[in-house]
Amino acid sequence: MPIRFEWYENPTTPDQEEEIKHYHARPTLNGRVDTTQLAQQIQGRCSLTKVDVAAVLDALSAVVAEHLQEGKRVHLDGLGYFHISLAVDGEVEAQTKRRNTKVRMK
Template sequence: MPIKYNVIERGQPGVTGGGTKKWYAIVANDGELTVDDLTKQIEKFSALSEADIRGVIIALENVIQDNLANGKIIRLDKLGSFYPSLSSNGAATAEEFDSTLIKSAKVNYRPGKRISNVLKTATFKKV
């Protein structure tokens, strides 16, 4: 199934008034999957019950949250990795830096090779 897309007109970044505008592709999301949807699909490939699958997904979410909050990288083999990152203001010296300069923390995701590779062979359809 192809990835559906639309086109939008955008100006040049950093140019007052947008500069020369061009048309670019953006993904036209084709719905979303909930834990219920994932559970039903996983059930087809597994001998586990719906309750077992749901329990594992919820437990995985909890374990990932706890470990990210402790600064750990979560490697899920072929699925990819989740890791924390920070955004902060700068200090003139390392000694002057303290945690009050940290603005925010966020979660980054780096897909595994199989997930990255599937998008290399994707097809596209304009909607």
């Protein structure tokens, strides 16, 4: 199945005087699927009941979250890698006071 995407122009800073524009691809999101829907679909493909599948997905979520909180990267075969991403609110310099309070999870 092909991945749907759109092209977006890369932002430039005022000091860049390039005449050639560069682009990057972003996936086009098409809706949302929740745990209940996943459990129903998985039930149709195996011998587990919807309740059993929901319990496994709930346990998986909890265990993955524990490993992520420990700073580990989690790999689920066929699904991908998961890791914590951080962002910083505002500008942080060496002399910034309480700079740890400006870090948050993305």
